[in-house]
Amino acid sequence: MDKREYSPPSPRSTVRRLARRASYDPAVVNAILDEALVASVGFVEREQPFVIPMAFARQDERLILHAATSSRFHRVLASGAPLCVTVTLLDGLVLARSAMHHSVNYRSVVVLGRAEEVTRDDEKLAALARLLEHVLPGRSRASRPPNAIELKATRVFAVPLVAVSVKQRSGGPLDDPEDLALPYWAGVVPLAQRALGPIPDAAHPPVGVEPGGIDGYDRQALGKPWEDVR
Amino acid sequence: MDKREYSPPSPRSTVRRLARRASYDPAVVNAILDEALVASVGFVEREQPFVIPMAFARQDERLILHAATSSRFHRVLASGAPLCVTVTLLDGLVLARSAMHHSVNYRSVVVLGRAEEVTRDDEKLAALARLLEHVLPGRSRASRPPNAIELKATRVFAVPLVAVSVKQRSGGPLDDPEDLALPYWAGVVPLAQRALGPIPDAAHPPVGVEPGGIDGYDRQALGKPWEDVR
Numbered sequence: 538m539d540k541r542e543y544s545p546p547s548p549r550s551t552v553r554r555l556a557r558r559a560s561y562d563p564a565v566v567n568a569i570l571d572e573a574l575v576a577s578v579g580f581v582e583r584e585q586p587f588v589i590p591m592a593f594a595r596q597d598e599r600l601i602l603h604a605a606t607s608s609r610f611h612r613v614l615a616s617g618a619p620l621c622v623t624v625t626l627l628d629g630l631v632l633a634r635s636a637m638h639h640s641v642n643y644r645s646v647v648v649l650g651r652a653e654e655v656t657r658d659d660e661k662l663a664a665l666a667r668l669l670e671h672v673l674p675g676r677s678r679a680s681r682p683p684n685a686i687e688l689k690a691t692r693v694f695a696v697p698l699v700a701v702s703v704k705q706r707s708g709g710p711l712d713d714p715e716d717l718a719l720p721y722w723a724g725v726v727p728l729a730q731r732a733l734g735p736i737p738d739a740a741h742p743p744v745g746v747e748p749g750g751i752d753g754y755d756r757q758a759l760g761k762p763w764e765d766v767r
Numbered sequence: 768m769d770k771r772e773y774s775p776p777s778p779r780s781t782v783r784r785l786a787r788r789a790s791y792d793p794a795v796v797n798a799i800l801d802e803a804l805v806a807s808v809g810f811v812e813r814e815q816p817f818v819i820p821m822a823f824a825r826q827d828e829r830l831i832l833h834a835a836t837s838s839r840f841h842r843v844l845a846s847g848a849p850l851c852v853t854v855t856l857l858d859g860l861v862l863a864r865s866a867m868h869h870s871v872n873y874r875s876v877v878v879l880g881r882a883e884e885v886t887r888d889d890e891k892l893a894a895l896a897r898l899l900e901h902v903l904p905g906r907s908r909a910s911r912p913p914n915a916i917e918l919k920a921t922r923v924f925a926v927p928l929v930a931v932s933v934k935q936r937s938g939g940p941l942d943d944p945e946d947l948a949l950p951y952w953a954g955v956v957p958l959a960q961r962a963l964g965p966i967p968d969a970a971h972p973p974v975g976v977e978p979g980g981i982d983g984y985d986r987q988a989l990g991k992p993w994e995d996v997r
Contacts, residue, residue, distance in 0.1 A: 574857055574871065574958075577807035579816035586809035586816050588853035590875050623818035627804055627960070632978070635911040636899055637921065641804065645820050669866055680951050681865040691867070709968045721910050722975040724967040726984060730857070731961045737954040738939045745952040748862070754956060
């Protein structure tokens with residue numbers, strides 16, 4: 538169980554905790570953010586931390602979050618309170634010969650910052666469209682856009698990608714030399730998120746045809762720079 | 768984009784935020800905790816929330832966390848500071864006819880509490896074994912157990928499952944009646960985490976044979992009560 542949770546940089550992990558956007562590698566950060574479907578958003582209320590899973594998307598150099606005006610959460614975002622937005626992708630189990638060198642291959646991004654509200658209707662619509670495009674490219678044009686009532690009932694926020702750190706582990710187990718001959722299997726079991734066959738709305742069978750991109754839906758491909766995907 | 772992030776109970780989500788273990792349904796909570804591989808652990812340092820992905824396991828009615836004495840994080844756990852441990856499983860994309868009714872099927876557990884250190888060596892060993900068993904049943908007996916030096920360099924903590932809430936969404940899209948005839952596909956794209964073929968340690972080809980349970984590795988089965996899995 539290699540310790541990689543919250544520790545200083547080491548040769549076996551990549552940590553970048555820097556204060557300026559220019560200081561991290563946007564390609565690495567963006568690939569992780571664009572692949573992940575859910576962010577864990579941390580905030581503090583009366584000294585108690587809370588961590589809430591949320592939909593999110595990257596729009597250029599900021600993260601988009603949204604919340605209904607009927608929720609409690611929109612007030613947290615609107616307050617400008619310090620947030621931590623953490624995104625984690627699991628890439629594999631690392632099985633070592635010794636119990637303590639078991640680990641997990643993963644890629645994670647931690648963003649510290651405060652949410653800024655997006656108030657202009659055209660910018661809100663663009664940000665909400667981005668949330669859909671993040672899930673399934675093309676979907677914002679293959680669904681009814683938000684109407685005026687929905688737009689009013691939804692608050693949209695942006696967290697700038699300024700204080701960003703990346704932490705990741707890849708590769709095989711790193712056993713102690715004296716353990717290498719032990720009679721235990723050691724290696725990596727890769728993990729991947731896969732889409733199963735789509736299930737049309739049973740209550741109201743849809744009129745439209747199944748959208749493209751569902752067959753072979755692959756978050757990893759979505760996380761790659763567009764020029765690499767094609 | 769249905770709002771389910773942090774809002775009061777509604778007919779479409781299940782929230783249990785209760786102060787006593789007896790008050791929630793342990794079967795639901797345990798199934799989610801036992802299926803998930805990673806927890807997002809939230810804590811506060813000088814009013815700034817942090818959310819760190821961590822390995823974890825459920826041991827009876829508590830969550831096990833661990834940290835190296837060389838890390839920064841063990842001090843956070845040992846301080847008895849308030850924590851939030853959130854576990855999220857993604858079950859599917861919910862594609863609706865309208866942009867705003869897009870959603871995600873998921874199951875999540877939020878545990879609020881403080882970590883209590885496990886100090887007795889036999890209890891530490893049992894908790895560390897549980898962390899391995901959580902990843903792959905049988906693995907704690909198919910690897911070298913922690914030795915005295917490793918045990919000393921590792922601090923083990925337990926967060927009691929007392930203040931626990933469950934939040935989940937399942938089922939198809941819930942479009943507004945006036946949108947049902949729109950020419951857009953609507954339904955669910957189920958998501959599942961799958962293990963790909965295991966990759967033996969290339970640097971040091973393992974002596975042991977591949978462990979059972981890797982072929983068809985299925986977290987969802989691991990999340991089910993043992994009597995149901997078999």
